[in-house]
Amino acid sequence: MYYAAPEALEPQVRAAFDKASRALRTDRCDHQDFHCRGCGRAVRVVYTACEIAMSSYLYHPQRVLIGPPRG
Structure with missing residues (x-):
């Protein structure tokens, strides 16, 4: 499987994302983190x-x- 290079998110943002996506990740899901080029979020x-x-x-x-x- 091809993966884009992951971006480093701030630790508190990564922790919030991990908490919000915990149930999905156990259901054979994966994720990709990045910063939006337009708004920077x-x-x-x-x-x-x-x-x-x-x-x-x-x-x-x-x-x-x-x-x-x-x-």
């Missing part, structure tokens, strides 16, 4: 991945979490 996209052919995946977003702008 922290974002976590929680998704499931479905392999449709060898090394070809469809990603299904389950939840999008939006945090505060970069401090």
Whole structure:
């Protein structure tokens, strides 16, 4: 599976995102963290991945979490 390079979020933002997405992560979900290029806010996209052919995946977003702008 391909993963984009993770971005370092502030520890308190990462902890809040972890708490909010805990139930989804145990349900075979993964996540990607980044900062929005437009507004600068922290974002976590929680998704499931479905392999449709060898090394070809469809990603299904389950939840999008939006945090505060970069401090």
